[in-house]
Amino acid sequence: MGGTPQRTDDLTSFEELMDDAPGATGSGRAARIALIVVLVSILVVLAGGGGYVWWASAAPLAAPTLTTQLPTAAPGEAAAVRLPADGAMRVSVTGGEQYLGADTDGAWAASGGDDPRPIASIAKLITALVVLDRHPLNDANDPGPTVSFTEADTDLYDQFYVRGATIARMPDGLRLSLHDSLATMLLPSASNYAVAIARWGFGSEGAYVDAARAWLSANGLSSTRIVDATGIDDRNTSTPRDLVALGKIAEANPALAAIAGTSSISLPNGPGTVRNTNDLLGTEGVRGLKTGNLGEGTFNLLFSSQLDVGIGQPLQITGIRLGGATHDSTDQDVATFLKSVRAGFHDVTVGTAGDEMGTITTPWGASARVVLARTTTLLTWSDTPIATTSAIATPRTWADGEKVGSITWTAGPNTASSDVTIVGALEQPTLWWRLTHPGDLGSPFSPQPAATP
Incomplete structure (x- = not known):
């Protein structure tokens, strides 16, 4: 029973099948293997x-x-502050230091030097302050003590009339409150009332002069000289520096400041209706204080103004104009100065809605603009430099209209801002671009920036 053992399995390898195929030869076998490789490769590529x-x-x-x-x-635009070319002017400004800076050596603006000049009826303001120092009024509505005018006081009317001085009617036996007496002296600048009030307060005009000099010294007004209660004598002199300081003292006295800012007062049983010689009251914020002149070329105005320049609170301006040519030109000099200060404040357009602030670009060529969202203005004084800062963040969605930050402008104490937004939608890349730019694509399994369009 000997011989080669028979295969008992019916499995045939693929190669054996190929070898046993009818008509199989060596070269045919190789061709079939090559065909298989090609077919497999095509399947892999697909x-x-x-x-x-x-x-x-x-x-x-x-x-x-x-x-x-x-x-x-x-x-x-740079402010053009207007000061007179002749005479003298000195001005102090408070309340706008963040814009204008602080006064330098007691003045914000000055012209014409600081030499002593005749002050004329501004001396009556000193008369009022010195009398009120001894007989104070509690507030603007306090009438104060009663002033009983004597026959000698009544005679003052004629004495000053012949001298060509300003006077107000004073009937025999007149009795007025101190408030009304001071108003009659200050508003029309009545010289007969100035002497009468000085006598009432101190016993004589000479005693008043002594008290006035002591008061001036106590208040640091060492460059001011007083020789009478009226200012008619041209030896009543002061400097612009002292007069600005005097104006501030007067402004700080509520009763006196109220009287100086009154346009008229009617006292039927006394002088009648008296009117303020300060024609600038109510113009450019002017609310006082006292006029004075000794004739052509010696017109003076000590003025106080609460000037509204649009910064939320008025500027407190105290100034003196000495040596004006006429009453009207003196008023014009002061008004021109105040207008020039007000005109120096202006709204500057720092950005306009739609102004381009940047661009957004993509590797596939899409783009959008980044622009200011609104027109923005900034209140500035003169040519104050304007600083610009930005706060820009990476967009989250890169969508049309999305806010990406803000721009802020600063000048002096003021700031203004505008949002910065995207204008324009970013188009998606084409499939062809994706297929031909694999280096600009990320792995779907790797983290990508959140801001992906």
Whole structure:
């Protein structure tokens, strides 16, 4: 029973089948193997190509690039503060230091030097202050003590009349409150009332002069000289520096400041209706204080103004104009100065809605603009420099209208801001771009920036 053992399994390898095929030869076998390799390769390419297309179409995109620029803003026009070319002027300004800066050596603006000049009826303001120092009024509505005018006081009317001085009617036996007496002296600048009040307060005009000199010294007004209660004598002199300081003292006295700001008062049983010689009351915020003149070329105005320049609170301006040519020109000099200060404040447009602040670009060529959302203005004084800062953040969605930050402008104490927003939608890349730019695509399994369009 010997011989070669029979195969008991019926499994045949693929190679054996190929070898046993009818007509099989060596070269035919090689051709069939090559065909199999080609078929397998085609299947691999087809399977792989479909996977690449899927990957390229779904892969995350790199975040767009945001490029911004910091805008600049030109300052406003330089203020042209107008001071008179003749005489003298000195002005102090408080309440606007953040814009204007503080006074230098007691003055914000000055012209004509600081030499002593005749003050004329501004001396009557000193008469009022010295009398009120001894007989104070509690407030603007306090009538104060009663002043009983004597026959000698009544005679003053004729004495000053022949001298060509300003006077007010004083009937025999007149009795007025101190408040009304001071108003009759200050508003029309009545010299007969000035002497009569000085006598009432101190017993004589000479005693008043002594008291006035002591008061001036106590208040640091060492460059002011007083020789009578009226100012008619041209030896009553002061400097612009002292007179500005005097004006501030008067402003601080509620009763006196109220009287100086009154346009007229009617006292039927006494002088009748008396009117203020300060024609600027109510113009450019003027609310006092005293006029004075000794004739052509010696017109003076000690003025107080609460000037509204649009900064939320008025500027407190105290100034003196000495040596004006006429009453009207003196008023004009003061009004012109105040107008020039007010005109020096202006709203400057620092940015206009739609102004381009930057761009957004993508690797596939889409773009959008970054612009100011609104027109913005900034209140400035003169040509104060304007500083610009920005706060820009990476967008979350890169969508049209999205806020990406803000621009802020600063000048002096003021700031103004505008949002910065995206204008324009970013178009998505085409499939062809994705297929041909694999280096600009990310792995779907790797983290990508949140701001992906």
